[in-house]
Amino acid sequence: MAVLNKITLFDTFKENRWAAEFFNPKYVFAPTKKYKWVRIGSILKKCQYGLSISMNEDNHGYPIFRMNEIDNCFLTVAKKYANISFKEFKEYKLEIDDVIFNRTNSFEFVGRTGILKEDTDSVFASYLVRINPDKQYILPEFLTIYLNTPFGIGQTKRRAMHSINQANVSAAELKRIFIPLIDIPTQEDIAELVNNSFNLKKESEKLYNQATELLEQELGLDKFNLNESLNYTSTFFDIINSHRIDAQHYKPKFAQLIHHLKNHFKCVRIGTIASYNQRGVQPIYVEDGDINVITSQHITNTHLKYDEFEKTSNDEFLTHPEANVKLGDILIYTTGAYIGTTNPYLSNEKALASNHVNILKIKENIDTTYLALVLNTTIGKLQTEKYQRGSAQAELYPNDIAKFIVPIIDEMKMEKIGNLVKESLTKLNEAKQLIQQAKSKVEKLIEQAAKHYE
Structure with missing residues (x-):
């Protein structure tokens, strides 16, 4: 519907703008x-x-x-x-x-x-x-x-x-x-919210770093030196077995990592512990929908961007049960520059994963927050590098994710690491809430300061 608005010539000259x-x-x-x-x-x-x-x-x-x-x-x-x-x-x-x-x-x-x-x-x-x-x-x-x-x-x-x-x-x-x-004392109230938010954000980062450091210490990754040699060989048997002829698949550092893990820890392949390992779907987006949609852009080096999820309808959610995401599921970035980046889904809200997000559901009694963090460390990054496919655009497919090897440590230690990640997310959410409070306060001040504010 067309919008008609009358303005004065004086206003156009004052702002030096003529666009409607x-x-x-x-x-x-x-x-x-x-x-x-x-x-x-x-x-x-x-x-x-x-x-x-x-x-x-x-x-x-x-x-x-x-x-x-x-x-x-x-x-x-x-x-x-x-x-x-x-x-x-x-x-x-x-x-x-x-x-x-x-x-x-x-x-x-x-x-x-x-x-x-x-x-x-x-x-x-x-x-x-x-x-x-x-x-x-x-x-x-x-x-x-x-x-x-x-x-x-x-x-x-x-x-x-x-x-x-x-x-x-x-x-x-x-x-x-x-x-x-606005009067300075009122601005100082806003500044306090911003500064407190920043401090909570730093606490969140500290907790996540603690989880990462504890994991790396437990797995000996903090003292692990990789062989970055540019000269290496592989056998014809390995090539036939893996169905890969690209040289990068056989870098010595990959075998070195797996050897280290298998020699010191109980290890399992993702395929043996996953009850579900598939990509999501391309949904129909609905601006004011009731269901969250998680795309690869929402997966970060630490936590999902819960406050930036797209939206779709409940009908779309029911139509695609294979792409439904639930509390504890592991989500992996599968297409593009940041493939392999992994986050656990730590919410009870209904959500749908898009087609560039891989959903892992774990059937074993393994802390999935711990497991997601493992996939975000050197262990996951190196195996992503090994198994990724494509030249113009990198891809990580479910059947290759199933080949990933992950170490299983003491249950209490896995839980401790997972809890640090969850505490980190809690602090981050608190930080975001303070920023939202600051915005709300400023919006109310603007409403007092301006007429016809929309």
Whole structure:
């Protein structure tokens, strides 16, 4: 249905914008007398584009943050490096409380904003903008949350310039976004929620690392040195047996790992302990559906992204019982760059796995959270490397997952490791709840500060 909206010529000149979408009623608001509104640019002490430079994954140079390393209002971990001079590093070094704005992305994600809350010798890429507010007027935590509320996201998106599959909000347009000047004590309440959330997030990471370290110590992986030799041979019998002629399948480190595990632990193949080992289905997505859909994008190095699941209908869930996911199931990323990444499903909510997610259901009395963590360590990663197929795009198929060997340790130790992972997830959920509380508080403040807020 068409939306008609009348605007003045003065407004178009004032904003220097002529596109109808910019004046869409869902974006337009009128300030109330409760708070003064100013443009973000008027309260900034610094606004800086990041580095335009080639990156590497070989640890050469300094860690460099990219647009996909902003998550739930925080910067996460920089996974690539920029080989730059010390002078450039000093100019672009990120500091605690820097606010980072993603200026170029898909329209869905452009404007994603995160705050840095720990000291790190890192820099940032050119499609990010560093902004530092004057704390006399706006606290960095408040600015971060404001830009992550539905209202703030809307004010960002209305200023996006579109191109093919991309949108851009320049630093100049970012500066033109309006923000209410809320009293500092109220902003400090928001900042406290953000800081407490960050502390819980760090506790979550610590617990997960403890689980990983305990597992590696138990399995002797902390002292395990792999043979990375480039020269090796295999027998014709092995080739016939495995039905593989690709050289990487026979790397010595794979045999070395299996030898280590079998010599020190009781080991089983996934195929012998799994009651179900199949990929999910391609569902029909329903925006306001009742059933969660788990895609490969929701599987991470630690926990599933429970708060980002897609949705489908209950009918779709009932139609595909083979893709139903239940508490304790193990989910594996099977197609693309991160194949083999594994998470346990630790929720009682109904869910459906998509076609690039492999579902493992275990029939034996083995802690599945422990087992998922095993598959996320060197043990799972090396076997994924061994059994993956495809050249243009890597694939990990159920019949190959069934060949994976996993070590079984003392039941109480498996439970202890699994509990650490579960405690880590609990802390992470608490951290996310605090961010949601912060957003809700800011949204209520905006409702008081603006008329016609949608």
